[in-house]
Amino acid sequence: MTAPRPKRLTRDDWLSAGTKRLAAAGAEALKAEPMARHMRTTKGSFYWHFKDVSDFHAQILSRWERAALADLSTVLESETGAVPRLRALAQSIAEPETGTATESAIRSWATTSAPARTTLARVDEARLAALHDLLSETGIGNPEMARIIYAAGIGMERLGQTGAGDNRTSIGSLVDLVLALR
Numbered sequence: 001m002t003a004p005r006p007k008r009l010t011r012d013d014w015l016s017a018g019t020k021r022l023a024a025a026g027a028e029a030l031k032a033e034p035m036a037r038h039m040r041t042t043k044g045s046f047y048w049h050f051k052d053v054s055d056f057h058a059q060i061l062s063r064w065e066r067a068a069l070a071d072l073s074t075v076l077e078s079e080t081g082a083v084p085r086l087r088a089l090a091q092s093i094a095e096p097e098t099g100t101a102t103e104s105a106i107r108s109w110a111t112t113s114a115p116a117r118t119t120l121a122r123v124d125e126a127r128l129a130a131l132h133d134l135l136s137e138t139g140i141g142n143p144e145m146a147r148i149i150y151a152a153g154i155g156m157e158r159l160g161q162t163g164a165g166d167n168r169t170s171i172g173s174l175v176d177l178v179l180a181l182r
Contacts, residue, residue, distance in 0.1 A: 009041060011049040011059075018060045023101035027109040027116070030057060054115075061119040064106060068123045071096070076130060082137035087175050089130060093153030094171035104158060124150070139182045149174060 017039055021029040029035070032046045032053055039045075050056040075092045079085045096103070110117040131146035152174050156167040 009039065009045050009049075014039070014046065014049050014056070015059055015063055018056060019064065019102055022060065022105045022109070026105060027057075027113065030060065032056075057113075058115060061106070061115055064102060065119050065123055068103070069126055072126055072130060082134050083179065086131070086134040086138065086179075087172055089127070089134065090149050090153055090171045090175050091168045093127065093150060094156040094167040096157065100157060107154075107158075135178070138179060140178065145178050145181075149178060 014035070018030055018035060021035065021038060029038070030053070032043045035056075036043045036046050046056070050059070071092065072089075075088050076085055079088045106116055106120055110120045128143075128146050128150055131149055132143050135141070135145050135149075149171070153167075153171050156171060159167075
């Protein structure tokens with residue numbers, strides 16, 4: 001009897017594994033040989049799906065960006081009214097449902113990689129614009145308030161929490177404070 005044929009890896013398999021490795025071990029783990037070892041295959045499989053390591057990186061970043069922007073849309077569509085949407089968006093930044101470790105790894109990667117920095121800047125810009133638009137709808141037009149809420153949310157996410165919902169409650173309090181300035 002012959003052994004079962006191993007599953008043929010797909011581009012998505014590589015990208016999923018790459019995203020997990022990025023979150024667990026940082027951008028240095030996103031090279032062809034370490035990835036192939038991690039996936040128990042050859043570098044040939046890697047190069048079958050990607051032109052080179054830069055292509056692999058670009059596709060991981062693109063995939064993360066699409067997911068982050070889709071999450072942004074989902075959060076904005078989950079509530080009606082500027083105040084509930086503002087609160088939901090701030091809370092999703094401070095306590096995301098998924099991808100916390102990945103976003104932290106991309107933020108770290110962006111300190112040394114221009115493509116990661118550019119991708120992160122587009123996501124940050126979209127989130128900041130959404131925060132600013134929602135604040136404007138409530139009568140707060142100062143763009144610095146959006147930046148303060150965003151920075152606090154990112155900081156809370158990176159800080160972690162001591163109990164369930166700590167970040168959600170804390171960022172909600174910050175939103176309430178900002179709204180009291182109206």
